[in-house]
Amino acid sequence: MTPKPKTALIMAGVMITLMLASLDQTIVATAMPRIVQEFEGLSHLSWVFTAYMLASAVTVPIYGKLSDMFGRRNLILLAVVIFLFGSILSGLAQSMTQLIFFRGIQGIGGGAIMVNSFAIVGDLFPPAQRGKYQGLLGAVFGVTSVIGPLLGGWLTDSFSWRWIFYVNIPLGLAALAVMAAALPRKISSAHEIKSRSIDYLGAVLITLTLVPLLLALVWGGSEYAWGSVMIIGLLAGAAVSLILFIWRERKARDPILSLGLFRNKVFSVSVVAVFFSALGMFGSILFIPVFAQGVTGVSATNSGLILMPMSLAMVSASIISGQLVSRTGNYKILAILGMMGATIGMILFSQIDQNTTSGGLVMRMIIIGLGLGITMPIFTLAVQNAFSQARLGEVTAGIQLFRSVGGTVGGAVLGGVMNAGLAGQLTDINNDPFIKAIQQISPATPVHIDGNTIQAFLSSEGQAQIQNLIAQAPAAVQDQLNAAFAGFLETLKSAYSVSIDQVFIVGALLLGTATAAVFLLPQIALRKTHHHPAAEEAGIMLDLELGQSDKRHEPKL
Structure with a gap:
């Protein structure tokens, strides 16, 4: 099915907008040596990444819920404006402290862009058609992982590191123009907005849970010892806030992240699979350039390109996987094959040593890239298909949140495995x-x-x-x-080789756990319309808000 001209324009705007947020996660790394040199801020280097990650992760569930209540259009436009504001300020930063703060502003916009981009695709297309378009969004991540380091290095060497932020301005303005022109102006009716309440306390408590948790995982073993008062205090604070958040969400009229979502088997299995795959995959991928540069002798200049085969494989597999899901409607078998492929690739990586050739690394990266790419559009699609249209933003945000937290936990856990192995x-x-x-x-x-x-x-x-x-x-x-x-x-x-092998062994075990979880994923027929009342009555889809009219299930952009 060929999308209508206006729908195609919206998709183009969504892809440009998503490219903004995903490019910013890869373009900064190659400019960091120059930034550190100018600001003499080596001790605060990690905070440039941490500030963005924290702000993005915290805002994802909040924006997901708000987009369900007030519609996607105004929120994604606001997100792009916030992101551009943070980009301009980051380019103008005069100290490391300023840059860290402005990166946090970027992250607030980036988190909203991520969740709303996938939710808009859910608004545009019913699940039976949605896979191929979400495959395109997955391909955006692969493309930016390739061009990000190259573009960042070129801008830094040819102009200034500040241009890695200024380059967002033309992209962002283009995204704003396209989205403002193409997205419908209709949002939820006044009656619907008044009938729902914003869970402010839940938003505060999830923030107080995620911020100390992620800080503990980032700082543990590097800035502070795992048994230090700081790390234990952060983890304890996160645990207390989590308990209070669960208590609040059980009582809130319109919770930020409803606990009832976890009673849906598609959601609970997808969350486990996404968390453990991110835990094993993204934590392990961090060590591939390290191995290539330190053991096989790849130059520092080329180490940023070492992941290109995996990225290209991921882009290709994501697009093909999305097409197959839309044609066959069977997402479970693809999810199993993708996870198994990624696990096999990780097992192969656990056998590398100082005699491994560049060709051997490329072969392993292609296998992992194919496996990861196949799964990229699957879980978001499966979860969106299992819930009513009225909860699209909330459930999409849930998947994004656990993927983000899993990647952060993976970096910390596998970094600890690496250090213990070396010791x-x-x-x-x-x-x-x-x-x-x-x-x-x-x-x-x-x-x-x-x-x-x-x-x-x-x-x-x-x-x-x-x-x-x-x-x-x-x-x-x-x-x-x-x-x-x-x-x-x-x-x-x-x-070094033995220690990194241990990292990949643990990564393979984590991916194996994700693979086992996927076997439990229910295969539900992809809906050919945006809502299916008969399916809801049968309990296939979960909607805790009883008595909703069909109007509540109409897509709200």
């Missing part, structure tokens, strides 16, 4: 001949080996510094030092 592999490193030789030559020079210093030793710049140091030693011992240094590098590479 176990390098218990006797101080007795290495090269370390002893350095201590004999320069007893006053302390030699400390951890994850950060290993990366420095394995980088081409770090090795060049060591070679220069060896060249200053007496000629009689230079050959001995060079041989000892070569052996030392092989020891580090071996330890």
Whole structure:
């Protein structure tokens, strides 16, 4: 089915808008060295990413509920305006503190863009047609993961790092113009708005749950020890807020995230699958460029491109998967195949070592990319199909929230696995001949080996510094030092390789858990209309608000 001209225009606007938010997650990384150098803010580097992630994750469920109540049009336009405002301020930032704060503003807009983009597709097309268009949205993420690092590096080198934020302005204005012209102006009627209440307390409590939880996961093991007062306090505060949030949502008239959603098997299984797949997948992917640069010798310049095969495979699989779902209506088998493929790819990655070639890495990344791409449109579609149109934003936001939290938890958990693996592999490193030789030559020079210093030793710049140091030693011992240094590098590479293998083993187990969950996913026939009262009466779809008229199920853009 070919979409009508106005529908095609809306889809174009949605894709441009989604590109804004997804591009900003990848374009910043390549500019960070220049930003840190200008602001002398290395100690606050992680906050540039954390501020965006926190603001985005917290706003997703809130915006999802508000869009169901007041319609998608005004909220997504507001989201783009907020995002552009944050982009302009970020480009004008004069300190690291300002940049972190302005990135938080960007995140508030980015979270709303994410949830409303997928919800608008749900408004435009019934589930039977929705898969192929959500596959296109999934492809946007793959495309931006490829062009983001390239564009960020080019803008930073050719102009200034500030242009990685200014580039959002023409894109955002184009998105605003298209969406304002194409989206219908109709929102919920005054009667509907007055009949529903905003759960302000629930919004505050979910914020007080997510912020300390994500901060604890980001800071744990890096800024603070896991057993420190700060981390335990944050986790305890998150737990208390979660209990209060659950209590509030059980009593609220229009809860931000209804607990009744979890009584629907499609939603509960999809949440588990999305959480564990994000936990294993995105946490593990972080270590692929690290391995390529540190062990196989890929240059720092090219390390940003190492994920391109996976991204291209993900884009292709997402588009094809969306088409297949729309043609066959069978999303469960595709979800199983996708998760199994990603799990197999992760198992293959657990077998890499210092002898793995670039071709071997590419093959493994393609397998993971195909598996991940197949699942990208599936779970959002399955959940949207299992609920009435009136709850589209809420259930879409639920899936986005658990995907975001899963990725954050994965980075923290698998980072801990990596550090523990290194510590176990390098218990006797101080007795290495090269370390002893350095201590004999320069007893006053302390030699400390951890994850950060290993990366420095394995980088081409770090090795060049060591070679220069060896060249200053007496000629009689230079050959001995060079041989000892070569052996030392092989020891580090071996330890690094084994530790990263352990990361991928844990990642494979997490993905295996997600795969097992998918086998429990109910296969419900995709609706060919936006609502199906007979299905609701049979209990296939869950809607806790009884007595709704059919008008409440009309799409509200």
